[in-house]
Amino acid sequence: MNPLLDLSGVTVTVPSAEGPRRLLDGIDLSLAPGEALGLVGESGSGKSMTMRAVTRLLPRGAAVSGAVRYDGAEVLAMDAGALRRYRDHEVGLVFQDPRAHINPTRRIGAFLVEALVRNRGVGKREALARAAAVLAEVGIDDPQRRLRQYPHEVSGGMLQRVMIASVLLAEPRLILADEPTTALDVTIQREVVTILDRLRRERGMGMVFITHDLDLALAVCGRVAVMYAGRIVEVRTAAGLHERAAHPYTLGLLGSRPSIDARSARLEAVPGRPIAAYEAGAGCAFAPRCLFAMEACDRTAPPLRAFDDGLVRCSRVEEIHAARTEATA
Amino acid sequence: MNAGNAGNAVEVRGLNKHFKAHHAVVDVDFDVPAGGSLGIVGESGSGKTTIARMLVGLERPSSGTIEVMGRDRSAPARGAKERGRRARELQIVFQDPYTSLDPSQSARAAVEEVLRHHGRDLSLTQELVDQVGLTERQASARPRDLSGGQRQRVAIARALAASPKVLILDEAVSALDVSIQAQVLNLLTDIRAQTGIAYLLISHDLAVVRQLCDTVLVLRRGRVVEQGDCATVLDAPAQEYTRALREAVPVPGWAVTA
Amino acid sequence: MRRLVTWWAPLGRSGQAALVWVTLMLLLALAAPLVAPHDPGQQSLLDSYFGPSPAHLLGCDGLGRDVLSRLLLGARTSLLGPALVVCCALLVGIPLALAAAWSGGWVDGVIARVFDLVYALPGLLLAVLTVALFGPGLTPAVVALSIAYIPFLARIVRAAARQQRVSPYVDALAVQGFGVLRITVRHILRNIVPVVVGQAAIAFGYALLDLASLSYLGLAVQAPTPDWGVMVSDTDALMQGQWLPVVAPGVLVVLTVLALTVLGTRIAGERTPYLRRGRARRRRPQSASAPAGTAGVAA
Numbered sequence: 001m002n003p004l005l006d007l008s009g010v011t012v013t014v015p016s017a018e019g020p021r022r023l024l025d026g027i028d029l030s031l032a033p034g035e036a037l038g039l040v041g042e043s044g045s046g047k048s049m050t051m052r053a054v055t056r057l058l059p060r061g062a063a064v065s066g067a068v069r070y071d072g073a074e075v076l077a078m079d080a081g082a083l084r085r086y087r088d089h090e091v092g093l094v095f096q097d098p099r100a101h102i103n104p105t106r107r108i109g110a111f112l113v114e115a116l117v118r119n120r121g122v123g124k125r126e127a128l129a130r131a132a133a134v135l136a137e138v139g140i141d142d143p144q145r146r147l148r149q150y151p152h153e154v155s156g157g158m159l160q161r162v163m164i165a166s167v168l169l170a171e172p173r174l175i176l177a178d179e180p181t182t183a184l185d186v187t188i189q190r191e192v193v194t195i196l197d198r199l200r201r202e203r204g205m206g207m208v209f210i211t212h213d214l215d216l217a218l219a220v221c222g223r224v225a226v227m228y229a230g231r232i233v234e235v236r237t238a239a240g241l242h243e244r245a246a247h248p249y250t251l252g253l254l255g256s257r258p259s260i261d262a263r264s265a266r267l268e269a270v271p272g273r274p275i276a277a278y279e280a281g282a283g284c285a286f287a288p289r290c291l292f293a294m295e296a297c298d299r300t301a302p303p304l305r306a307f308d309d310g311l312v313r314c315s316r317v318e319e320i321h322a323a324r325t326e327a328t329a
Numbered sequence: 330m331n332a333g334n335a336g337n338a339v340e341v342r343g344l345n346k347h348f349k350a351h352h353a354v355v356d357v358d359f360d361v362p363a364g365g366s367l368g369i370v371g372e373s374g375s376g377k378t379t380i381a382r383m384l385v386g387l388e389r390p391s392s393g394t395i396e397v398m399g400r401d402r403s404a405p406a407r408g409a410k411e412r413g414r415r416a417r418e419l420q421i422v423f424q425d426p427y428t429s430l431d432p433s434q435s436a437r438a439a440v441e442e443v444l445r446h447h448g449r450d451l452s453l454t455q456e457l458v459d460q461v462g463l464t465e466r467q468a469s470a471r472p473r474d475l476s477g478g479q480r481q482r483v484a485i486a487r488a489l490a491a492s493p494k495v496l497i498l499d500e501a502v503s504a505l506d507v508s509i510q511a512q513v514l515n516l517l518t519d520i521r522a523q524t525g526i527a528y529l530l531i532s533h534d535l536a537v538v539r540q541l542c543d544t545v546l547v548l549r550r551g552r553v554v555e556q557g558d559c560a561t562v563l564d565a566p567a568q569e570y571t572r573a574l575r576e577a578v579p580v581p582g583w584a585v586t587a
Numbered sequence: 588m589r590r591l592v593t594w595w596a597p598l599g600r601s602g603q604a605a606l607v608w609v610t611l612m613l614l615l616a617l618a619a620p621l622v623a624p625h626d627p628g629q630q631s632l633l634d635s636y637f638g639p640s641p642a643h644l645l646g647c648d649g650l651g652r653d654v655l656s657r658l659l660l661g662a663r664t665s666l667l668g669p670a671l672v673v674c675c676a677l678l679v680g681i682p683l684a685l686a687a688a689w690s691g692g693w694v695d696g697v698i699a700r701v702f703d704l705v706y707a708l709p710g711l712l713l714a715v716l717t718v719a720l721f722g723p724g725l726t727p728a729v730v731a732l733s734i735a736y737i738p739f740l741a742r743i744v745r746a747a748a749r750q751q752r753v754s755p756y757v758d759a760l761a762v763q764g765f766g767v768l769r770i771t772v773r774h775i776l777r778n779i780v781p782v783v784v785g786q787a788a789i790a791f792g793y794a795l796l797d798l799a800s801l802s803y804l805g806l807a808v809q810a811p812t813p814d815w816g817v818m819v820s821d822t823d824a825l826m827q828g829q830w831l832p833v834v835a836p837g838v839l840v841v842l843t844v845l846a847l848t849v850l851g852t853r854i855a856g857e858r859t860p861y862l863r864r865g866r867a868r869r870r871r872p873q874s875a876s877a878p879a880g881t882a883g884v885a886a
Binding site: 215 | 372373476477478479506507508509510511512514515518533535536537539540559563564573574575576577578579580581583
């Protein structure tokens with residue numbers, strides 16, 4: 001099957017006071033129709049920038065190279081009209097903070113129907129009926145009342161559902177969700193994620209789910225890509241990543257999270273701090289923090305290559321895997 | 330109130346806080362044993378941060394008593410001497426590493442200011458800087474040149490400079506990247522082992538509470554839902570709400586089965 | 588060297604030029620008795636309205652006094668007045684502003700309303716009334732303007748201090764047992780110094796203009812004393828076709844006020860890096876109440 005979204009060698013450089021800064025360094029990624037892919041990383045890893053590259057919502061002065069193909073069409077080469085159609089009809093964005101993305105002075109109903117009425121020529125009454133139906137679909141009681149309320153009158157969790165409803169109204173084939181539940185309480189997070197997952201399945205939409213929380217990505221997505229310093233370091237099915245993570249950074253992330261089931265004497269913390277792509281040297285970006293790094297790791301950057309049913313960017317992955325298997329045996 | 334159980338560093342009884350008509354904290358009782366570690370878990374609006382602010386004297390309780398190291402602090406401190414004594418009993422580390430440090434003070438200057446204030450030896454500065462794992466260069470840098478994790482280490486060093494018996498950690502690791510969070514959690518574990526300090530950890534993250542605490546208190550809309558031994562409460566919750574919190578923690582394959 | 592670069596470069600071209608001009612004026616005012624070619628009070632009726640010459644670079648006024656010397660000595664009175672106004676206004680305004688910012692609540696409300704009330708009074712009108720009561724002179728004019736400039740400075744200081752007051756680092760200091768005075772002076776005030784300096788520079792410029800206007804009207808500095816405002820009022824010179832004795836001090840007033848305004852705006856402005864605030868970065872928190880910023884470029 002042709003991929004819905006396919007990124008190859010996407011590199012983004014932005015200008016700064018200290019000269020151009022690379023934020024993404026050769027991202028290769030593909031998403032099948034109806035698939036849920038998790039994009040996980042810490043500060044500076046470039047996960048949000050990847051989403052911006054997909055929608056071409058890049059900072060002023062940014063230079064992009066590589067290819068972003070949506071359903072076979074090159075997004076980076078689209079003219080203004082094609083780009084608008086792509087953003088309006090094909091892609092739905094869900095952000096971390098819905099309050100920053102919904103006009104606080106207009107009623108929820110007006111926000112929801114705006115795109116339908118303006119871009120699709122749907123009649124106002126018809127649009128409101130559709131909006132009410134979608135609100136019910138995202139689990140909101142009494143949708144008619146909600147349509148007449150203002151954003152400040154509802155909770156953050158409710159507003160995030162409104163945001164999801166607005167995305168659904170456009171009937172996109174691709175959802176990009178950037179930390180959609182990070183600002184929410186855990187119980188609300190669960191509700192929102194469950195709704196997102198159910199709707200995605202029912203409607204066969206593809207989803208890129210961006211989060212700093214590896215556990216959450218493993219819970220929500222079928223496949224997970226781990227990013228570090230503007231590069232993808234490991235891609236694997238969620239189950240595979242949980243059981244057989246291979247890259248030292250992924251292992252570090254898994255070891256860093258305390259378990260809810262038992263206390264460990266010490267967490268297997270990764271030393272140092274996460275870096276951005278422009279801070280990385282010529283070799284493997286993770287080498288300075290890696291417990292397995294050797295001299296060669298600092299000199300040449302390893303490619304992303306197949307290993308154990310997944311993709312891993314590490315030159316020593318076989319040795320590390322063998323050593324770990326031996327240790328646990 | 331009985332005159333302070335020697336085994337408890339903090340005793341809170343019948344604590345209430347009203348903001349006009351809103352009851353933020355309702356009849357809360359808990360103890361933190363000397364050298365112990367209590368986690369207060371709750372979602373937004375549970376009143377957990379209000380409790381912390383009342384303990385350190387930034388808010389005044391509407392009713393109820395707070396005793397720290399056997400001394401009552403339900404009323405505001407009178408005079409510099411009493412303020413200093415309370416500071417040496419209980420300290421706090423806040424959530425946001427970007428606003429909890431004076432932007433014009435280096436780590437070293439911040440720690441020295443506190444040591445001088447409490448009449449402690451300035452030579453302890455180096456010890457504290459080493460204890461929280463800051464390098465020479467980081468200790469002399471302004472906060473704007475430090476990362477979130479490094480800033481949180483500075484905040485911990487500044488709190489420890491008063492040599493408190495109890496340290497409140499108000500979501501102190503929540504804003505940190507996962508790999509940095511692990512480093513700071515290990516640091517906090519080490520400090521407790523070395524100094525015998527008691528922790529009161531306020532968090533929304535059950536796994537962090539499990540890692541750092543012996544006992545836990547679950548709070549919802551200002552009221553205590555359940556409290557007890559950490560392992561018991563988290564593994565076999567007696568209350569529906571605790572169970573819901575526990576089940577809301579993401580695990581692989583979770584949404585599929587939901 | 589590095590420290591120099593960190594405050595010089597962010598001023599930008601206009602700010603740097605303004606700083607050079609203001610410094611030059613201050614130096615000339617200080618050194619006026621040494622560099623002035625003539626005694627500014629020395630009259631010579633033979634030289635009345637004499638044009639520029641090697642002996643008198645900017646010519647002479649109606650009483651044959653050297654215009655350049657009068658400009659230089661005039662800088663002293665013209666700059667001393669506004670300096671006194673700004674100092675007095677700061678001396679009263681800063682403590683009030685800090686008290687309001689620290690207390691919040693009704694104390695803040697009362698102080699803020701008083702500031703608003705005084706702010707609504709035009710400074711010049713207040714000065715004219717004072718002069719009407721106490722007679723013309725620099726002292727009554729300075730006192731009146733000082734009062735008028737208190738809210739101009741204090742409102743900005745209060746807002747900046749309030750921003751610091753609600754930062755968790757202030758709570759942390761309070762929990763350490765530090766007293767109010769120490770926290771406000773050693774921490775809050777220290778962190779808003781750029782705001783104070785910038786706003787003071789702007790106030791200096793406006794006060795300079797106000798005092799020059801009053802002197803022009805003969806209400807502040809009195810005639811024989813050299814002063815830019817007094818010099819501009821020499822309309823006889825224009826009648827005689829001599830514009831330099833009038834225009835030169837006018838140009839100095841305009842340029843100095845402009846330089847001070849530019850400099851103040853550059854120092855206190857929103858876009859300058861002098862303000863020591865915590866870097867606004869994306870937070871990754873959990874409570875729905877915490878405003879989660881949108882992703883920054885580097886995030």
